Amino acid sequence: MVVRLKAEERRKQILKCAVKVFAQSNYKATRVADIAKEAGISEAAIYRYFPKKEAIFLEILEHISVRVITVWNEEFMSKKDALQVIEAMGVTYFKRMIKHPDELKLQFQAISEIDSPRIAERLKKDHEYYLSFFKKILVRGIKEGTIRKDLDINTVAWILNGIGILFNMAKLLKFDREFGEAMVKSITEQMIQWVKA
Secondary structure (H helix, E strand, C coil), X not given: CCCCCCHHHHHHHHHHHHHHHHXXXXXXXXXXXXXXXXXXXXXXXXXXXXCCHHHHHHHHHHHHHHXXXXXXXXXXXXXXXHHHHHHHXXXXXXXXHHHCHHHHHHHHHHHCCCCCHHHHHHHHHHHHHHHHHHHHHHHHHHHHCCECCCCCHHHHHHHHHHHHHHHHHHHHCCCCCCCCHHHHHHHHHHHHHHHEC
């Protein structure tokens, strides 16, 4: 029996199933038929919501990025200073990686698909936003007097972005014994010691 879902619920179901299927294989090998099978619907039903596989993948990538930024914004708004924001972001991001490992795989798969102009554009846009967010934290800290004024904000933003990529890679490569929450806190603390006023 096919369950009738409202359009928005069906879209969410397709995306959730697509994350699982992409993570089990990879973007190139995954077929729309595989996603349809996982969702328990026909391929034609998927094409009513998405014109092609790439559109599904792009929407998933955007959704992942939006969720990361939403959580970081919550940290930005709730912490009393920029150093606390940096500290909280590292741990929060690490916990999110553990909670959503399939999404983590998709972010790395996307890097291997940069020959697709739309996927490359999506990744670039996401990382530009991450960089601008890191700069926003640093500017806040400089204004508060918690972060050194002599730092090159662009360079530090790139380093913070690189640390996020390092966290992802360590988790995907299963460096679980060497790279747990304690290591994340240690790296974050070292970063804070470097930038604080």
